[in-house]
Amino acid sequence: MIPYGRQSVGEDDVAAVAETLRSDWLTTGPKVREFEEAVCRYTGAAEAVAVNSGTAALHAMMAALEIGPGDEVIVPAMTFAATSNSVVYQGGTPVFADVDPRTLQICPESVRRLISNRTRAVIAVDYAGLPCDYQTLRSITDPRGIALLSDGCHSLGGRIGASKVGTLADMTSFSFHPVKPITTGEGGMVTTSNRNLAARMRQFRNHGISTDARQREEQGTWYYEMTMLGYNYRICDIQCALGISQLQKLDRWLTRRTEIAAVYDQAFADSGTIQCLSNRPGTVHGYHLYVVKVPAEQRNAMFRSLRAAGVGVNVHYIPVHLHPFYQKRFQTSRGQCPNAERAFEQILSLPIHPNVSEADQQHVISTLKSLCSISHSRAA
Numbered sequence: 597m598i599p600y601g602r603q604s605v606g607e608d609d610v611a612a613v614a615e616t617l618r619s620d621w622l623t624t625g626p627k628v629r630e631f632e633e634a635v636c637r638y639t640g641a642a643e644a645v646a647v648n649s650g651t652a653a654l655h656a657m658m659a660a661l662e663i664g665p666g667d668e669v670i671v672p673a674m675t676f677a678a679t680s681n682s683v684v685y686q687g688g689t690p691v692f693a694d695v696d697p698r699t700l701q702i703c704p705e706s707v708r709r710l711i712s713n714r715t716r717a718v719i720a721v722d723y724a725g726l727p728c729d730y731q732t733l734r735s736i737t738d739p740r741g742i743a744l745l746s747d748g749c750h751s752l753g754g755r756i757g758a759s760k761v762g763t764l765a766d767m768t769s770f771s772f773h774p775v776k777p778i779t780t781g782e783g784g785m786v787t788t789s790n791r792n793l794a795a796r797m798r799q800f801r802n803h804g805i806s807t808d809a810r811q812r813e814e815q816g817t818w819y820y821e822m823t824m825l826g827y828n829y830r831i832c833d834i835q836c837a838l839g840i841s842q843l844q845k846l847d848r849w850l851t852r853r854t855e856i857a858a859v860y861d862q863a864f865a866d867s868g869t870i871q872c873l874s875n876r877p878g879t880v881h882g883y884h885l886y887v888v889k890v891p892a893e894q895r896n897a898m899f900r901s902l903r904a905a906g907v908g909v910n911v912h913y914i915p916v917h918l919h920p921f922y923q924k925r926f927q928t929s930r931g932q933c934p935n936a937e938r939a940f941e942q943i944l945s946l947p948i949h950p951n952v953s954e955a956d957q958q959h960v961i962s963t964l965k966s967l968c969s970i971s972h973s974r975a976a
């Protein structure tokens with residue numbers, strides 16, 4: 597099976613992890629800070645706070661803003677459930693915005709309509725790796741004092757003009773799960789230019805305690821205070837050693853992902869059946885996913901046939917407001933986000949990651965094209 601996404605781990609990564617295993621610090625040692633500094637240098641962000649998952653990163657952003665009961669946070673319907681779950685963890689209410697059918701990203705017009713006097717933040721998701729139109733979103737959020745956040749779990753390495761993902765919103769969350777642009781096994785990070793928010797998130801990841809064990813050891817003290825309710829969201833040095841090593845290869849991998857995407861774009865350009873998503877000029881796409889739309893009535897059959905032919909397609913995502921939990925807890929329902937609901941029935945994620953070979957990709961393309969011509973001749 598050619599998976600839709602997969603990690604690349606080399607001997608250099610293995611050596612970096614082994615070195616940390618032989619060191620004094622397995623968790624919250626020098627590698628955490630080093631990884632945060634490396635991501636700051638890479639993205640141009642002033643502050644970075646590493647945590648143990650992308651979900652924890654989203655939760656930390658919500659905690660930093662002190663989202664709580666009565667607060668609303670606008671999220672796109674087309675995302676992984678973790679985006680909106682982070683609002684619910686804090687007792688807030690997620691409000692689902694519809695998406696633009698061309699990019700499947702949060703639709704600014706939908707955001708504008710959903711703003712109320714309880715709206716505290718908007719989380720834009722860089723779906724598939726394409727940075728959202730932050731300039732338009734900012735023109736809506738800034739005048740109203742609403743925080744603009746980015747779920748950049750797909751888009752590390754992307755940019756708009758010279759500005760990298762990680763600097764485009766007030767805070768940006770990243771995930772280092774194995775299918776994401778770089779991996780630490782499990783892991784995540786938040787970047788921001790706001791020192792106060794960063795300080796609060798550092799505390800939040802360690803039970804709400806004002807210092808960590810290493811700082812206390814260096815200061816020769818045992819005293820600490822817990823001043824807010826936090827969690828154990830610490831990432832360990834072993835994971836960060838892997839992250840530092842992986843980050844050095846990100847640009848090379850991004851180049852390969854971009855080449856793969858260009859081959860798909862061209863292969864499907866003249867297809868009446870297979871529709872690709874839009875890019876945005878001046879924007880560098882992270883290509884975490886390569887998503888196509890096929891006719892809704894054929895999608896499930898195509899999914900099965902592609903899997904049977906060894907092509908590990910997937911569907912990203914079931915619109916979050918359709919999950920039973922949200923329907924029950926927040927009375928969400930079908931019809932609320934028609935663009936996301938329609939797209940959900942048409943989408944397939946095709947294999948894209950640095951180790952998809954040219955032969956693999958030709959197999960994906962020819963299999964998908966032949967399925968289209970079969971369904972065409974049936975229709976005729």
Ligand SMILES: *Cc1c(COP(=O)(O)O)cnc(C)c1O
Nearest residue numbers: 649650651676678749771772773
């Ligand atoms: C992967 C992902 C997350 C969650 O990240 P984890 O590291 O798996 O917790 C959140 N949002 C989006 C859009 C994601 O793709």
